[in-house]
Amino acid sequence: MTPYKKIEVITSAVELGTIEKKLHKAGITGYTIIRDVIGSGNRGRHAGDELTGVFTNVYVLIACPPSNLDKVVEAIRPIIKIHGGVCLVSDVQSLKS
Amino acid sequence: MTPYKKIEVITSAVELGTIEKKLHKAGITGYTIIRDVIGSGNRGRHAGDELTGVFTNVYVLIACPPSNLDKVVEAIRPIIKIHGGVCLVSDVQSLKS
């Protein structure tokens, strides 16, 4: 078991492409995406019923060594700033595969 | 980065309305919902194949300042007690947006 950082990002689904692009640019290739997530936040309720991604969110989970944390956070920060949502960081132990 | 609490609730999908109502009553407006989650627990396997929400679960993630933790937990506790499921609390760092 190795100490890892887990970063969870929840934001508007339309941002998924940007997030993936930025992660790749930052050299992060390990992440998991849950689509069709809904929720409520500062911008009201996102009910996922709009025939478009506009009111749907996406959840992205990134597990990385602590040394990569900053890179990930810097990639995500501007997106959250402009488009809203949350970014949560926590400590986990990763099973070395 | 600010210390936050993350509360994860997994329970029967039919309870989603109640959960949202209670969160709003407690003044909590930031949360994320993942629907069509399945699982297994004390009440057997919830396989999500029933044409109804009865055997499907819902996952709700609430990130809040530590001072709000009690409000959230008290809102969720009776639901878990009556309808089953789990409620997990952990420490995270939130990227101030």
Add this chain to the structure above:
Amino acid sequence: MTPYKKIEVITSAVELGTIEKKLHKAGITGYTIIRDVIGSGNRGRHAGDELTGVFTNVYVLIACPPSNLDKVVEAIRPIIKIHGGVCLVSDVQSLKS
């Protein structure tokens, strides 16, 4: 609130049956499954668009008392080893239901 361990497993969707079987064998009956999860890792991008489970992932969340952690991890380890994916362990507080 009781201290619990949270184990998160993300791997190929075709492994879901094996995971459930192994958990049951290990006596673990409480877990939650999120299907149709996509992602990227050592084996390239899993975009979930293959008409088959081959390029889709599954997310499994297991909350258990710390004493059960080893059993769970040993059940999951060979799967991650052969089929790829990640397994993350963290500390949580469980609301006793």
Add this chain to the structure above:
Amino acid sequence: MSTDLLVANLLSPPILFFALGLLAVFLKSDLEIPQPIARFLSLYLLFAIGFHGGGELRHSSLEAHVVWTLLAAIFMASLVPLYTYYLARLKMDVYNAAAVAATYGSISAVTFITADSCLKAMDLPYGGHMVAAMALMESPAIIIGVVLARVYGKKKEDSEFQWQDVFKDAFLNGSVFLLMGSLVIGYITTDNGHQSLEVFSKDIFKGVLSFFLLDMGLVAARRFRDLKKLGWTPVFLGIGIPLISATIGLLICRLLNLSTGDSLMFIVLCASGSYIAVPAAMRLAVPEANPSLYVPMALAITFPFNILIGIPLYLKAIEWFK
């Protein structure tokens, strides 16, 4: 003729696909109908049956026998849960008995639709008001089930419970609402409107039903597992209650002198149990009841019994009684 009937029913595509679904699970095939599709097919069936029922209602005058039939439907929807409760109570606690009562008091639209297919194959007509009867029979049992649970159950303070939620779940749940709405729309739209939906709502109907029953077979078979732990009680009740209700229903049909088609539909409504609207409502209003008991009873016992054996049996009984 009766074996012919049974065989013809068993060899119709919808029933065969239901059997295929059962078989898939028993052989552990990984065949699966995506859930959004299954939900859509079920909405489609409600839409189509309601729309046609409405269309036929337009061409039938509101005669006395229509009114009597509808009243009888409401009567049965209230009577069935009562005796079901006391029967179930012999073997179950209050909450489960109440949920079982609600289940059998309400109806199964897919059983109704399968009976419709069967009648169509034999060129036996039935009145559009039977669809209205179906819509009327969905909800009362839910209310009665909740009343039973609260009257006989432990008194407890729970600020959660609200009657208005129960009524909303009973009368405004998606399936009741869509069925009722489509019935009304079928009634008020123009002939032109009916023509323009002919292919969508009629010609592909039986194909959609076949596909849906394939899914029902899968789902029903998966629920057998739940039953294994529960012994023979659910099996006896799951066949016994429909037979009792069918018998009472048959008597009422004779009393009202209904046509063969109307009679079959009426009996099928009495004898079928709900596995969509009722479980969702009970899970909320009577959380103490175990859905792994009452859902499989309706879905894995009563539903297959009704569509495989019940429908031809009821038809034969109707003719025999004439």
Add this chain to the structure above:
Amino acid sequence: MSTDLLVANLLSPPILFFALGLLAVFLKSDLEIPQPIARFLSLYLLFAIGFHGGGELRHSSLEAHVVWTLLAAIFMASLVPLYTYYLARLKMDVYNAAAVAATYGSISAVTFITADSCLKAMDLPYGGHMVAAMALMESPAIIIGVVLARVYGKKKEDSEFQWQDVFKDAFLNGSVFLLMGSLVIGYITTDNGHQSLEVFSKDIFKGVLSFFLLDMGLVAARRFRDLKKLGWTPVFLGIGIPLISATIGLLICRLLNLSTGDSLMFIVLCASGSYIAVPAAMRLAVPEANPSLYVPMALAITFPFNILIGIPLYLKAIEWFK
């Protein structure tokens, strides 16, 4: 005749199912169309309308009035966002006004399709090139909206923004692409090809439309809530802008001497607002704008207005002006 028209429109199944969807939300029914289904139905509608448009284009020669109509379409798609911006700017900030401008400059395919259903019910033909006009009118307003936001908005450094993304979103988003593609395929495939898709793309069309409008009713009604907080501005703009655009559109139709069918389609394109392609593009390119403002305007005000009242109204105006 005009009341007849209004009533005939209101009693057609698609409109009635739209109303049923609205009602479901107002009564708090839990009726829900699974989202993958709703998306599929909308893809189907684009596919079918495009394919048929293409088929009809093959049989019409590329005459001058076709070219003129297409040019007029592009002209209106560029003009509407301009005056809409200045109108909206009276009550909103730059970003929201730009998003509203893009919304009303672009078009709503479902409004177009509902108008098509309405014309079919009256045996009034329209040219296949109107589908091409629709495809051409989807994108320009998106570009114009983004330009307005960037010209009038706060200058800021953002390395994120790229014009090529905006163009991609405008011209290659799924709905524009499928519509265009189906149009081209309908144009180049053989008569045989058209025949083999007849039932799928034509006979079940109105049924699918009815189901889709049921979902639109649900979605539109849910968006009313967003509007409540915003006062009367969205309501006035959501009806006023379409009326202005329809008037200008009508003048152009007279100028070009279009047939009744072509005129209705042209006006409907001018008067409708986009709630699929535009919001997705604006959310990315003008994140400062609030989608809970411009989406509900198009979806919960303009769309119902157009299909319930607008279409018969525009038809009457066309005939009156003849």
Add this chain to the structure above:
Amino acid sequence: MSTDLLVANLLSPPILFFALGLLAVFLKSDLEIPQPIARFLSLYLLFAIGFHGGGELRHSSLEAHVVWTLLAAIFMASLVPLYTYYLARLKMDVYNAAAVAATYGSISAVTFITADSCLKAMDLPYGGHMVAAMALMESPAIIIGVVLARVYGKKKEDSEFQWQDVFKDAFLNGSVFLLMGSLVIGYITTDNGHQSLEVFSKDIFKGVLSFFLLDMGLVAARRFRDLKKLGWTPVFLGIGIPLISATIGLLICRLLNLSTGDSLMFIVLCASGSYIAVPAAMRLAVPEANPSLYVPMALAITFPFNILIGIPLYLKAIEWFK
């Protein structure tokens, strides 16, 4: 005539929509078919083709040539993976070669269905037993592929592996099971049953196929990316193996003196590769193999090759050889 054939094939809606799907990805459009829909459409196609095959089987007597054709099908399903393995082994490790062998030994139902559409358009009949041949050819190669991987691969202790799982995946995976089941149901149901499903299973078939091929185009094009890293090997193999298999298949057809329709179907079965049943089974039984290699080969190379060029080519070869 052969260019006519090629052009007619290329201009049929299913092929054009496949091309549209490819184009969408190359132009980076965000067009997407919701996955539950795509899975449903593929289930529908298996259901319809099986049901009709069964229906036609009823009207054909079980003659010698039927038996011979089925035996030849099983023979080819066992032969193809063997030479494919040795060919692939020249460029790949044991595990990937085994997976490629299984892929090409098995069949692609959609290629078969596209060939069916093509034959229908030319009024060339083929026997219902070819559908049975398809069902029989899906599974053997999976077993052979796993055997190859275990015989030639590194010996290792893995308590996970169980032959019974492999057999289950080979013979009871959803697509094989539904195809087989629908075939049997089509065989045993009544003429009445066939009639009642006519519109659902026949008239809308080609429309559904077109939509499904649109999705196949999207999916295939997305998989091109995977191939870029792998050089020319997959391209050569992905075209070479089908050509070899088609040649052997053609010889067998001459030997058995099959009709033109039966011959085309037989050759298409030999020459097509599986991208649904096989990958799922291989992922479990041979996890060392890389699905980003064998899935794109079948999906992004062989499938387009077969439906765009292969089918007309094979037809011409059949006629030339007559």
